[in-house]
Amino acid sequence: MMNLSRNIERVPFRSIEKQLVASYCNSSPQTQTKQEEFRALNIRNVKDPFQTRRRLQKTAVFPPRADQMPVDQDWGSVWPGPRSFHPATVPLPVRQGFTEKGAPPPNKFNNAELMKIPNFLHLTPPVIKRQCEALKKFCTPWPKALDNEDKIQKNFPIEVISSDYCYSSPTIRDPMARIITVKFKLASLKLDDRARDKFLRLVGPRYNEENDTVTIVTDRCPLKKQNYDYAMYLVTALFHESKKVEPWEEMKSEADMEIYCWENNASKKNIEALFGCKSEEIPNAAEYSEAVSHYMNEGENDYTISKYGEAVKKLLKLQGTN
Amino acid sequence: MFKMNIPGAFLRRSYRLKCTKCLGRSLSTATEEKIEIPARIERGPTDILRALESTITRDITAAHYKYHDDPYLLPMNNLAKRSFAMAQEAGRKAAHWVRSQHPELFNHQECDPPIEAFFPKMVYNENSEVTEEDLKNVIDRAQVSDAILINNLLKAKGLEITNETKQSLLELLCYNNSEDILDEEFIEERWFKQSSGIKDRQRKTWKDASAAEEIFISIDKPTSDSYSAIIQGMAKFNQAARAYQLLEEAQEKGFELNIHAYNSIIKCANFIKENYDLRWSFIVNMLERIKQAGLKPNLGTLNAVLFTLSTMVNSRMVKDFALKTLNEFKSLDIEPSLGSWYYILITFCKDRGPRSAVLKNILNEIENKNHKIQDLSDTHFFVTAMDIAHHHLNDISVGQRLHKLLLFGNNYDLIGDSYKESIYYRHYFSLVLSNVPLQDFMESMYNKLVPNIYVPEPSVMREVIKQIELNALIEYIPRIWSDIIVFNQHNREDLLNLILSVMVDNKPKQDTELVEKFANIGWDIYETIDGQNQERYSNLQFTGDLLGKIMIVLLRNDNFEKACTVMNKLDHQHQSIVGVPCFEALSLFVDHCIKNKAPSRAIECIQYASDSGFPDIITLGAKLNEQLTLDEKHLNRLSKFVDLKLS
Numbered sequence: 004m005m006n007l008s009r010n011i012e013r014v015p016f017r018s019i020e021k022q023l024v025a026s027y028c029n030s031s032p033q034t035q036t037k038q039e040e041f042r043a044l045n046i047r048n049v050k051d052p053f054q055t056r057r058r059l060q061k062t063a064v065f066p067p068r069a070d071q072m073p074v075d076q077d078w079g080s081v082w083p084g085p086r087s088f089h090p091a092t093v094p095l096p097v098r099q100g101f102t103e104k105g106a107p108p109p110n111k112f113n114n115a116e117l118m119k120i121p122n123f124l125h126l127t128p129p130v131i132k133r134q135c136e137a138l139k140k141f142c143t144p145w146p147k148a149l150d151n152e153d154k155i156q157k158n159f160p161i162e163v164i165s166s167d168y169c170y171s172s173p174t175i176r177d178p179m180a181r182i183i184t185v186k187f188k189l190a191s192l193k194l195d196d197r198a199r200d201k202f203l204r205l206v207g208p209r210y211n212e213e214n215d216t217v218t219i220v221t222d223r224c225p226l227k228k229q230n231y232d233y234a235m236y237l238v239t240a241l242f243h244e245s246k247k248v249e250p251w252e253e254m255k256s257e258a259d260m261e262i263y264c265w266e267n268n269a270s271k272k273n274i275e276a277l278f279g280c281k282s283e284e285i286p287n288a289a290e291y292s293e294a295v296s297h298y299m300n301e302g303e304n305d306y307t308i309s310k311y312g313e314a315v316k317k318l319l320k321l322q323g324t325n
Numbered sequence: 326m327f328k329m330n331i332p333g334a335f336l337r338r339s340y341r342l343k344c345t346k347c348l349g350r351s352l353s354t355a356t357e358e359k360i361e362i363p364a365r366i367e368r369g370p371t372d373i374l375r376a377l378e379s380t381i382t383r384d385i386t387a388a389h390y391k392y393h394d395d396p397y398l399l400p401m402n403n404l405a406k407r408s409f410a411m412a413q414e415a416g417r418k419a420a421h422w423v424r425s426q427h428p429e430l431f432n433h434q435e436c437d438p439p440i441e442a443f444f445p446k447m448v449y450n451e452n453s454e455v456t457e458e459d460l461k462n463v464i465d466r467a468q469v470s471d472a473i474l475i476n477n478l479l480k481a482k483g484l485e486i487t488n489e490t491k492q493s494l495l496e497l498l499c500y501n502n503s504e505d506i507l508d509e510e511f512i513e514e515r516w517f518k519q520s521s522g523i524k525d526r527q528r529k530t531w532k533d534a535s536a537a538e539e540i541f542i543s544i545d546k547p548t549s550d551s552y553s554a555i556i557q558g559m560a561k562f563n564q565a566a567r568a569y570q571l572l573e574e575a576q577e578k579g580f581e582l583n584i585h586a587y588n589s590i591i592k593c594a595n596f597i598k599e600n601y602d603l604r605w606s607f608i609v610n611m612l613e614r615i616k617q618a619g620l621k622p623n624l625g626t627l628n629a630v631l632f633t634l635s636t637m638v639n640s641r642m643v644k645d646f647a648l649k650t651l652n653e654f655k656s657l658d659i660e661p662s663l664g665s666w667y668y669i670l671i672t673f674c675k676d677r678g679p680r681s682a683v684l685k686n687i688l689n690e691i692e693n694k695n696h697k698i699q700d701l702s703d704t705h706f707f708v709t710a711m712d713i714a715h716h717h718l719n720d721i722s723v724g725q726r727l728h729k730l731l732l733f734g735n736n737y738d739l740i741g742d743s744y745k746e747s748i749y750y751r752h753y754f755s756l757v758l759s760n761v762p763l764q765d766f767m768e769s770m771y772n773k774l775v776p777n778i779y780v781p782e783p784s785v786m787r788e789v790i791k792q793i794e795l796n797a798l799i800e801y802i803p804r805i806w807s808d809i810i811v812f813n814q815h816n817r818e819d820l821l822n823l824i825l826s827v828m829v830d831n832k833p834k835q836d837t838e839l840v841e842k843f844a845n846i847g848w849d850i851y852e853t854i855d856g857q858n859q860e861r862y863s864n865l866q867f868t869g870d871l872l873g874k875i876m877i878v879l880l881r882n883d884n885f886e887k888a889c890t891v892m893n894k895l896d897h898q899h900q901s902i903v904g905v906p907c908f909e910a911l912s913l914f915v916d917h918c919i920k921n922k923a924p925s926r927a928i929e930c931i932q933y934a935s936d937s938g939f940p941d942i943i944t945l946g947a948k949l950n951e952q953l954t955l956d957e958k959h960l961n962r963l964s965k966f967v968d969l970k971l972s
Contacts (some may be wrong), residue, residue, distance in 0.1 A: 077384075081381065081386070081387065089395065137377060143365065148360045173436030175438070191738045
């Protein structure tokens with residue numbers, strides 16, 4: 004405590020003393036203050052430790068070249084390929100991004116949002132047209148006879164889809180390129196009902212009921228060719244397997260049927276016995292059989308029951324008693 | 326995504342099934358059309374890319390695609406173009422260096438199919454185990470020093486190499502003069518390297534007693550091939566005497582040399598024979614020998630003969646010989662390449678010779694054709710032809726035809742290197758500049774080619790400024806000045822002086838934008854010279870004349886303050902500034918002093934004028950005295966050097 008107060012006292016006193024000295028010897032006040040300055044320890048004995056840094060020569064930055072572009076320039080040559088957005092090259096006043104409410108979106112300069120999104124500035128309609136013109140010489144004309152979808156379907160029932168990938172990297176391989184997709188219409192195989200049923204059981208979810216299409220995707224082999232061969236093998240095997248009739252298939256009894264079929268059932272025999280003639284000759288039998296099948300296949304509900312009732316009434320000519 | 330409908334093996338089978346099944350129906354469907362699928366059009370792996378590329382033209386606002394398309398990184402002058410490209414090249418070299426220093430880091434093989442250039446290079450030293458296979462590989466990759474090393478190792482081990490390998494090694498060494506050449510990958514270095522070939526052409530560079538000669542000696546039974554190789558090597562690097570000696574030796578021993586050996590000897594005729602007549606008879610002799618050997622001359626023979634002819638003195642005889650040679654080879658169905666035409670041009674269009682229109686005839690031959698490089702000299706054609714169109718013929722139509730030929734197809738590949746390209750455009754610009762109205766020139770050429778394709782040299786800029794003065798189109802001056810700054814030519818004293826005097830001599834109409842722009846240019850010039858680094862080697866110095874002009878330009882825009890700064894400079898650095906400004910500048914300054922009521926500045930100016938020894942200061946003093954009422958102090962100062970009473 005004592006020490007501190009003495010120090011405090013000393014400091015202003017010394018400064019006053021300095022001022023006095025300065026006022027006395029007015030000759031060189033600068034040198035006086037310089038000696039008082041805090042001196043840095045100069046270990047390496049460098050002459051001037053505070054070397055002024057060399058001023059970097061600033062090179063002029065030129066205005067964006069978008070400003071000099073003529074209006075009728077060939078844009079396809081300015082932006083020939085895919086690349087990320089650059090404000091100095093695109094002469095469009097585009098804006099993108101989000102700021103506070105009411106303010107317009109940020110402009111194209113220093114705008115990371117514009118660089119993030121993919122742009123298709125290299126594929127403007129005239130460029131696409133031009134490129135198609137240039138590629139025409141590699142294309143053959145479409146066969147004239149194949150002028151509608153039905154003919155294509157008939158003559159080329161099978162469709163094979165594969166992908167090729169192209170990018171700048173040391174390797175030209177891409178694991179995705181091995182995948183083969185084979186599509187065809189089930190109708191084009193011309194299977195009978197039994198074989199068709201068996202085929203559907205074999206392909207399972209690969210069959211699309213809506214458009215009658217079977218889709219087989221193979222990707223288990225490392226090469227495209229192998230996968231293609233495997234897919235073709237699968238199609239062949241499925242076809243022949245579904246045509247084959249195994250001995251145990253003959254043993255399928257009524258109880259094994261997956262849907263109710265009126266033709267094979269007791270109901271038909273019963274009405275034949277009742278009317279004493281073939282079911283085709285019985286009036287309204289078709290409607291009845293339909294109603295019964297509906298009732299059996301769809302389950303018991305108001306609609307099927309009422310429908311069944313109507314059919315029975317019609318069959319037995321019980322009209323008007325109600 | 327590619328969709329393909331493949332009628333494969335399976336389908337064919339299903340067809341057959343269909344046919345047997347519907348045999349009964351087939352009669353009714355017999356009228357069905359037959360489907361013909363056209364054959365696939367064969368194409369190479371890059372054909373599609375090339376087709377797409379053909380839709381793209383040169384974008385005039387963009388720099389070459391090797392530079393980054395960004396305002397900060399686009400080079401605008403030759404120095405920047407060179408340094409930016411070389412910086413990239415340096416990066417490439419650094420990568421090569423890292424790979425050679427740490428080959429263990431590059432053992433992963435990402436590439437499939439394997440790319441040899443990506444793998445670390447094999448390093449051979451004294452202790453490596455080598456076989457002839459290694460030697461063959463190294464020769465295939467043209468690694469000259471490695472080939473020499475492996476050959477020595479094999480020799481030390483006492484392993485024999487087959488004669489075929491020896492021959493190919495000899496050919497490699499002869500072709501490269503037993504030296505490693507710059508890697509093909511460094512295209513930028515090749516592009517910016519000033520054509521060193523011109524200097525080397527004149528002197529012997531063949532290494533005597535080099536590895537190539539050792540190999541040649543070590544071959545027990547030299548064949549005609551080994552003789553041909555060593556002769557070609559010596560002749561290529563101008564060891565002419567020994568090449569000729571070997572030729573004679575081979576002929577004595579009865580070897581049949583190949584045509585290339587004869588070609589290379591013909592090319593050295595200058596070194597072998599002194600006199601022009603002797604040279605010609607030597608060439609004829611060689612051609613006779615080719616005939617005797619039953620060889621068919623080729624383009625190389627033609628170019629070698631024309632080359633030797635082009636180095637001979639200008640005489641009628643030489644031209645006749647050249648034409649005869651062309652005719653002779655034409656009858657042999659040998660089409661001359663651009664290099665042959667280059668030799669013809671330099672034979673016919675000598676500097677001091679009569680004017681010859683041979684270029685027009687040549688253009689008729691080669692116009693609208695795609696030319697491929699067939700001879701090293703092909704790259705000299707365009708630059709020389711443009712030089713001749715400019716200096717020899719001064720014919721704009723020839724220049725434009727030539728330029729059209731250059732832009733035709735892939736002919737631009739034959740421009741050579743950056744140096745040749747620059748000279749080509751220099752001649753083209755000068756030619757057009759002096760033959761076409763300036764406005765057309767600016768629109769059709771300057772705006773399109775500058776600065777991305779060509780940066781005009783100071784000499785071309787000087788011509789442009791001169792044309793501006795001749796055509797009195799001073800509105801181009803600001804544009805040209807900004808270009809001068811961009812091209813880094815604003816430290817050229819002659820350009821500064823020229824542009825200033827054009828601005829002073831062609832006074833723009835008062836109150837137009839140009840007056841202000843000119844004043845800004847003047848101040849720019851002042852600041853450039855004033856602000857430049859004092860430590861620089863070649864400093865620009867103010868001259869009195871330059872400062873006077875700057876002052877005039879400034880005062881025309883009423884920039885009195887800036888003009889005062891210039892006047893101060895003149896006054897204070899009186900000793901160091903060479904020359905004096907013109908009197909008009911000082912007079913104008915005094916006028917503006919009067920206008921701004923600054924008598925002391927005017928007096929300083931008059932004092933300076935008096936010190937500089939102008940005789941007319943009395944008029945200045947009188948003018949000042951009349952138009953401003955000076956106080957006692959000013960009058961005293963003024964009367965020190967002007968006798969006011971006289972006026």
